[in-house]
Amino acid sequence: GEKVEQHQSTLSVREGDSAVINCTYTDTASSYFPWYKQEAGKSLHFVIDIRSNVDRKQSQRLTVLLDKKAKRFSLHITATQPEDSAIYFCAASKGPGSFNKLTFGAGTRLAVCP
């Protein structure tokens, strides 16, 4: 089955710097890649997603890049703020017929230091 790996368990950046969180996946049939944020003691909050028909998607300070050849996708956060500190999860699922079965990475704990 699909495996999604997040290669950084933790990431520390200074406030105002950029942060990049990387994920890889194994199943070439995967076509939907969402990102979720989990703050301490809270549930998952959807932040941004990308589908395989594009290779880049931006929403304000967030950009997702998708490299289908390398089976890699990444979340870029610019001008980081302390409130960006959280665990970020990437996920992948296949297209129609897969019932949106999301396979999650293990999470990257982002710390934004003042």
Added chain:
Amino acid sequence: ETAVFQTPNYHVTQVGNEVSFNCKQTLGHDTMYWYKQDSKKLLKIMFSYNNKQLIVNETVPRRFSPQSSDKAHLNLRIKSVEPEDSAVYLCASSWTDQDTQYFGPGTRLLVL
């Protein structure tokens, strides 16, 4: 703003007991899910329920069973809990099985 509601927030029980968790979504979504998040924060899909069709993750033990009265509700029952069932159980919903999933606040289960 929460639109996927879960009860209880927290539940402590003993090995062998039966527990039931509730999930309700007010988003009008057609598809609902249950996920398990363990102590290491690892997330795994347990069930998805779409138009009365249940998709089961084959790794889920038989003591777990989802129950749905309508498309806005998907409950989770665990018969005879075991220590490894201690985790946070997260409910989610989406419009269709291809859309963004929105998560509830979770139910934390502790099995003594």
